[in-house]
Amino acid sequence: MKPSLATTLSRPVAVSVAVLAVGAALAAGQLVAGLLAPASSPYLLVGDAVIRLAPQAVVEFAKTTFGTADKPALLVGIAVILLLVTVAAGLASRRFATVGQVVVGALGLAGIVAAATSPTIVPTDLAAPVVAAAAGLWVLRTLHRLAMEATERPDEPGYRGYPRRTVLLGASTTVGAAAILGGGAGVLLGRPTVDSRAAVTQRLAAATVAREAPIPAGADFGVTPFVTANADFYRIDTALRVPQLQAEDWSLRIHGMVDRELTLTFDDLMARPLVERTVTMACVSNEVGGDLISTARFVGVELADVLREAGPAAGADQVFSTSTDGWTAGTPTDVLLEPGRGALLAVGMNGEALPTEHGFPVRMVVPGLYGYVSATKWVTDLELTTFAVRQAYWEQRGWGERGPIKTEARIDLPRRFARVPAGAVTVAGIAWSQPRGIARVEYSVDGGPWSEAELAADVGGDTWRMWRGVLNVGTGSHTMRVRATDGTGEVQTEQAADVLPDGATGWPAVVFTAT
Ligand SMILES: Nc1nc2c(c(=O)[nH]1)N[C@H]1C(S)=C(S)[C@@H](COP(=O)(O)O)O[C@H]1N2
Numbered sequence: 001m002k003p004s005l006a007t008t009l010s011r012p013v014a015v016s017v018a019v020l021a022v023g024a025a026l027a028a029g030q031l032v033a034g035l036l037a038p039a040s041s042p043y044l045l046v047g048d049a050v051i052r053l054a055p056q057a058v059v060e061f062a063k064t065t066f067g068t069a070d071k072p073a074l075l076v077g078i079a080v081i082l083l084l085v086t087v088a089a090g091l092a093s094r095r096f097a098t099v100g101q102v103v104v105g106a107l108g109l110a111g112i113v114a115a116a117t118s119p120t121i122v123p124t125d126l127a128a129p130v131v132a133a134a135a136g137l138w139v140l141r142t143l144h145r146l147a148m149e150a151t152e153r154p155d156e157p158g159y160r161g162y163p164r165r166t167v168l169l170g171a172s173t174t175v176g177a178a179a180i181l182g183g184g185a186g187v188l189l190g191r192p193t194v195d196s197r198a199a200v201t202q203r204l205a206a207a208t209v210a211r212e213a214p215i216p217a218g219a220d221f222g223v224t225p226f227v228t229a230n231a232d233f234y235r236i237d238t239a240l241r242v243p244q245l246q247a248e249d250w251s252l253r254i255h256g257m258v259d260r261e262l263t264l265t266f267d268d269l270m271a272r273p274l275v276e277r278t279v280t281m282a283c284v285s286n287e288v289g290g291d292l293i294s295t296a297r298f299v300g301v302e303l304a305d306v307l308r309e310a311g312p313a314a315g316a317d318q319v320f321s322t323s324t325d326g327w328t329a330g331t332p333t334d335v336l337l338e339p340g341r342g343a344l345l346a347v348g349m350n351g352e353a354l355p356t357e358h359g360f361p362v363r364m365v366v367p368g369l370y371g372y373v374s375a376t377k378w379v380t381d382l383e384l385t386t387f388a389v390r391q392a393y394w395e396q397r398g399w400g401e402r403g404p405i406k407t408e409a410r411i412d413l414p415r416r417f418a419r420v421p422a423g424a425v426t427v428a429g430i431a432w433s434q435p436r437g438i439a440r441v442e443y444s445v446d447g448g449p450w451s452e453a454e455l456a457a458d459v460g461g462d463t464w465r466m467w468r469g470v471l472n473v474g475t476g477s478h479t480m481r482v483r484a485t486d487g488t489g490e491v492q493t494e495q496a497a498d499v500l501p502d503g504a505t506g507w508p509a510v511v512f513t514a515t
């Protein structure tokens, strides 16, 4: 006698079917992306879309909570949501595959929409999400049918002692293995084939560079290093997948409101005069007391010279830069052309090629401006335009148009809530006001009079300056504050301001206990 078909799948089987279908979809997408266009992985495209669309508050929360780990946190978050939705879809599909198909279809559509709305969309980017959606739907329908056919119930007349689990198991193993293989192959294929960083590091070592004087020994007090090691340099960007550009393939187009459109290759850059410049970069999202600030010795070419060669038209008040992953920044043309400003198209950082996550092969570095309006990594396009016509990435999201760095200071010693012996307490930290420089730093404890801090050797207005002093305190809890004065004689404001829209202000404070 022929066994009758089950009308309902068990919960574990229904959930397995849904999970396998979504897994197959992800793997198929990853594989096609790996073959065609590494950046078109549907999973990462959805992550990119979440980053683009996320409300301001969420973005700032992620930056302050997870710091540089905000990307892994996002990917894990998406994975958890995906899994929950998939499990729910499976449970809702015990009888009919329809609900599962609607959910898998919706997930597939999300991938396709994410690809279609990506700022760097090219037609081939749609292939991976489309294939993923199709694979997910097909696997779901097929497995659901197989599972139904394979499920028998002991109370049915046709029951022969053991259900044909083997069918389902076999199908699952096949899809699972294909998913792992496909996904793995996709990930492997998506990797860059050649790392051209080592070659650039060598070229830089052999190149003629107008070097700056070495950093004087007295530039720091041994608390915070003057030059930040590349591995410790703060990192902020919207890139889920660090763009993997080869120097040989890179070019920069300078166009728009210019007399002569220019295209520079990496060799063209290396053939120009190279200069070394020590610059303290800062992020507008740096809270008072925060660590989104770092200093490096960059090597690059003068951006002002390149712009002058292209010949900006009168009225072109914005240099609109775009990275290979579609991020944009708008920098005031007058700032870039200002004598002595020293903006760079940087290729080197602390004695090596730019690290991949800091913009290899070429980024912009503009002393005195926050990174979001100036420091485009993986830069491939400069358009001379106006602020009235084009709005860059963060400006569209409510951040200030111009982004000059505000005078600030930070207390690095004592650490927040430290316990120190009563008596003489060493205090130390950094202060910055690029490009104006720091003329004075003062500190005070428990609202007392200001004492003048000792300043470390001056390296220049484009970098931070280290300060230190000694406090005399009795036992108990104390609050120390600090304020800096810039090179023009202006004292940093006490007025506390949030990072949004154009940078935090206020006198930093540290509470510590003397025992
Ligand atoms: N391509 C690209 N460049 C970018 C960004 C980005 O998201 N994408 N973020 C900018 C911001 S907000 C800052 S503060 C600096 C940080 O540079 P870093 O990561 O090398 O420290 O890079 C800028 N350049």
Ligand SMILES: [Mo]
Pocket (backbone or CB within 6 Å): 236, 282, 283, 284, 285, 370, 371, 372
């Ligand atoms: Mo930033």
